[in-house]
Amino acid sequence: MISGRLKALFLRGPIGLTVVSIILGFTVGGIVLVVAGFNPFEAYGAILKGTFSKPKYIAYVIIYATPLIMTGLSVAFAMRTGLFNIGAEGQFIVGAMVAAMAGYALHLPIWLHVPLCLLLAMMAAALWGGLAGYIKARFGVHEVISTIMLNWTAFYLSNWSLTLSGFGKPGTGKSFTIQETARIDLFSQWKISKEGIQFIRSHEYLGDVLKAPVNLGIVVAIVLALLVWYILNRTTLGYELRAVGFNPHAAEYGGINVKRSIVTSMSIAGGLAGAAGALQVMGVSHKIAKLAVMEGYGFDGIAVALIGNNSGPGSVLAGFLFGGLKYGGSKIQDAVGAPTEVISIVVGTIILFIAMPKLIQTLLKFKKG
């Protein structure tokens, strides 16, 4: 009975679709590698090795995965309300910008500075996302279009902010570095102290991990993922948003305010992407720089959300998968000479198959005879 339902969930439900799509993605990637004259097993082996063989590598994967998990959560959250948040990119930029400002301009004790910095960034990004929701609810402009516009607005806004005296460091195209009290790096001071260096030298594993810029970002990401899961599945708000996402007509009939739900959902999505930007500044870069091109955290977040089946826990897993592929994938160039971008092909193929549940179901049925 239980195994029967599991099987149904697997074969017809989202998990099976995702797993089959991932397998197909790697298969297509493998075929591309073969055609290009590489041994796919060697290439994928190099990724695995580059991801897991050293504690430092794993630490890096986590650092890579952190922002992706959060932009993934952002896209996933909106998707559950039937909204397509292409705007995670811009919300990320706004979050990063505000975190950099608050991190530099305020002088507060660390226990207050860090949360305040994060909160301000999330609020600003929530407004940015909520604006797209409002424009949709009030004027019926599709969120895909408005968020593309808002992405570029955020992009230039961030670059413009660097021209402000007191924020942009003149002549560098970067902002001033944020205060120590706004950082979430682990042991950054201690690492460069005498004892720290001694410790890193003498402890093989821990020391190796510490070579990476480890920070508390992942903790926040996982807390937020749990929060997303909790909001969606355990609160009345989540119930409303999911009802609107699945069937706005029935939600309206049930007395749910559909327009308000759209604004709420986009605001929360914005806040999540903003947190990603803030943590990147507070934990890794400590400043923002003039953007020449879109960095792609938001767009990668779309992939993470789609692969993670738009759920909190799914986004965490998919974020690690994507983070691992991004980090490990960068190794195959040196290891086997195969282009790193096979990763994009794998990810793209996975998404393409996820977009076609009908094809996957046909394939599964065909296999079953």
Place this chain on the structure above:
Amino acid sequence: MTTITKKFGDFVANDAINLKVHRGEVHALLGENGAGKTTLMNILYGILQPTSGTIRINGRELKVTDPNVAIRHGIGMVHQHFMLVETFTVTENIVLGNEPTRSFGVLDMETAEREVAELSERYGLAVDPKALIQDLSVGSQQRVEILKTLYRGAEILILDEPTAVLTPLEIQELVGIIRNLTEAGKSIIIITHKLGEIKQVADFCTIIRRGLHVDTVDVNTVSEAELAAKMVGREVSFKVEKKKQVPGETILEIQGLCVEGGRGLPAVDGLDLKLRKGEILGIAGVDGNGQSELIEALTGLRKVKSGSIIMRGKNITNLSPGKIIEEHKIAHIPEDRQKRGLVFEFDIAENLILQSYGKPPFSKRFSLLWDNIYQNAERLIEKFDIRPQHPATPARALSGGNQQKMIIAREVSHEPELLIAAQPTRGLDVGAIEYVHRALVAERDRGKAVLLISFELDEVLNVSDRIAVIYEGKIVGILDAEGVDENEVGLLMAGGTA
């Protein structure tokens, strides 16, 4: 068409129906909703394939495998819902698929416009060839649809409920057009359930009831009342058991209600109605006479233009759906179960709290209390016999009957003072229908008011205590269900006068 039979699974939509249409004649196809008229015409037009039976045109047997075959053999169909490209001009819509071109596929719009103008003049179908469809009235759009079939050389025109969306003036124009067409030797099959129109335009009338061919009559030899009798039928179906009950005070009062429909035309047009505690008031009427808009206005889903809705002495006009459900105790079994009534992806337990998720015992502050939600589901599943009995079954996996049981369970569990049941048995099997009817009567017996809206006359007659007949957005008659004359109701429904 000879002995046409069409089965959908076990359901026989057409049972050995014969239909013979002569050149230059107007043949009406009369029957209630769901009698099988449209199915028969879809078979003739090639949209559906018959299970058995043959079609002959000009004496030659023909397999109409798809609409293109029908078009080639001179059959044209004007669908009830127009198949027009809103942003195109009249001419573009008419010639689409058969466009006159110069070399390199360049459109020859001058020729097209000239041809369209000629056609419209020849048959008296006045339209501006250059006008955009979206700027045209419904009547003009219909003329474009007719021109589309003529442009393709149609000799037999099928008009599916052509007057359903027209104003009285437009109907008169249509009658004139039909005369012009028959004079030019075209044959017309008109699907309708309005008796007055049949008497006015048709030569012959074939009556279908529940998929069966009842009769074909010469319209000049029968009265409207006789047609109504044949359409509704005399047979007595199983009566719903209910004891006599004296209704209580008035609970709902609707005064001069006006509501606009989808096309900005008045759909509900000055409607008055009173409903008392402990009674079932059935609204009888043909589809499209303002029923949907009435329900949506009552439940807050559609804006009221003028008039008022008083519930238990309080004005609830234009309140939000949430307020109407919660504060004014109105429950609603929606007309379109799948669109409004449930969320496919939610399980039974989640669907059962669609309006009450924010209240105890289902939530406390912001958190949902899943234990209570599932206990509630188990209790209602048991009480209302919803199958499968597992609360975590997604609504999508339920049969239509069980989906409806779920909705009824939810609505009744709110302890409403007024239950609005719109088309509550549509698409259900006999067992489920009986179940729904019993549930409605049970509410009435508990002293609640029930407003039943149905296109099935039998249902209204069997379940209601009083019957209000709706026609063109107004209540045209209120009758006591006890000893009512079915033909009288049928006549009122069709816009006749009793």
Place this chain on the structure above:
Amino acid sequence: MELIIQDIGFIIGTTLMYATPLIFTALGGVITERSGVVNIGLEGMMFFGAFVGAAVAYFSGSPWLGLLCAAFGGTFWGLIHAIACVSFRAEQIVSGIAINFLGAGSALFISRLVFDGATQTLTVVNKIPQPLAFLFGEGKMFSSSGFMGLVFNQFATVYLAFFMVALVWFVLYKTRLGMRVRAVGENPEAANTLGIDVIKIRYGAVMMSGFFAGMGGAAMSIAVVSRFSNTLISGHGFIALAAMIFGKWKPQGALLACLLFGAAKGFEIYLGAKGVPVAGDVLAMLPYVLTLVILVSFVGKTTAPAAIGKIYEKGDHI
């Protein structure tokens, strides 16, 4: 005075140059969306086209062959998008996102293979020519740095883009094919009842969108600049998409919107050269804000094809 005219010429010239890749791509957007299929994968198609154009032009020495191959490269991804969306009824936006990953990924993948592990091509010597170059320069009719030279001494792709706008407009509005494409995008059920093959039309339209997006990419990599690099396209496909919507799904409207976005770039470069960076960023932001404002103020007047994004299934209406 002369200097001001020269400055204006400079701005107009850069506007035209930067608008051109957007115009091609936006035209692709017009065609596919007119048939009712959303194509958010224009970015990936453009990216791929930019690479193919530069790579082929580099190896063959022929920019025209590069442009053509870029177009067919884009068409390939259009075919993939059509298979997913039309035949397998995929969620159109999700499929488009996938195309963006695939187009960019495969371009960089091949680039690394053929250009020694680099994510950029080598410099293309034979760029798209400037057909009116004979009129400008020392001792010619006009000086190449004067107003006329700055405005009219453009790459052939600029003129081609304007020609394509006219051509697409003509095909969409004046031919049988165009009328059918538009009908399919507005009401596929109605088109089907009149014997029009909805599937075939949509396949064609989506592939054409790839064709134009590919050309748009090449117009960037072998005209505006002279090589492909991994940051070259970065969002231009999305801007083209927005321009198409801003232009109300019309070729001529898309042209104007692209010119607006191009002008912002033109001003940005101009002001950057004059050393006024503040205004540059704000100015660059302006067209996006303006687009939003205009979309909001035309509330209710949607001009999108009615059936856009909706999955079409034959016999759905029965």
